[in-house]
Amino acid sequence: MNLAVGTVNPAKVSAVKSCWSFGEVRGFKTESGVKDQPFGHDETRQGAINRAFNAAALFDGACGIGLEGGVTEHQDGLYICNWGALFVPGFKETFTASGAGIRLPDELAAPLRNGEELGPLMEQYSMQKNIRQNEGAVGFFSNGRITRAQMFEHIVELLIGQWEYAKNK
Template sequence: MRLVIVGSQNPAKVRPVQEVFAKLEPEAVIVGQNVPSGVPDQPLGEEETRRGAVNRAWAAVHIAEAQQAEEAWGVGLEGGVRIDDAGNGWLFGIVAVAHSGKLETVRTAEMRLPPPVLARVQGGEELGSVMDDLLGTVDVKRGVGSVGVLTGGLADRADVWRLGLALALAPFLNAELYSSGPSDTQTPSML
């Protein structure tokens, strides 16, 4: 049995992982599990965001391995905000996949945040809470996300995670083509 643990119980993260793995193996079991990211609730910058996704993926795969699954997978999804040299804020994500002692990470597409949203995120607030407050929504991060709201539904948070996960899985799906080079990180670096 293929057991995939997603390092979150947020439906907006678990659902896209279920959809991607259902295409690979319909019998796969995909479960969301809260695990520590080791970074703030709203990571700032690529390094902090990547660290959160990687920590989640390793913690998740260890849970799957402890359940003695034939194939244990861990997936970490972490949304972050980076600030460019001009002071613009950009929403993006990092997808990390851990399997058989190997790790692959992918950076997702990004979208510029409105200045009033960025100011509050820089002040220490989490993006989802800021969006809920400004737009009168409730728990937007567990649904369409800021991407869904700001694009008027043309794309949503799950779309970004699905694509990122598919790209991160490429080296696992084509191991013979990737075997001559190192994976992103070969060993766990837990919290």
């Protein structure tokens, strides 16, 4: 079964390709239907769901997967949050899963609360171009122990596992 990924971001597409062994994987530029910088788990999850459906519509008969990164507020500060969604034709449910979270420095939290995007802020903070296409904030703040692709691989494996469980019930 082929899979359409709702992004062309190399970190996300490579994460999916490393996990999906059921057919061809292709990335597509899709809209999330949420703000450019999703805020909170609900909005970030909805962005992933929207990307999964939008991607599936672009690859005839394929499943669709959406991966979305956002930020969410906790008592002690702002954290990154990440969600994925898997749409499989013929299944009544869309599978969803969330991933790692890590607290962001206060100097990044304030501009994010004011509507700025994490990607450009991370480029300034880290002095690295295209950081969201590579290690991402999670890679930077985990000292490279967990890259953005690895974080999304975890989510993709959770999605695939849910689908396998459901189809074997």
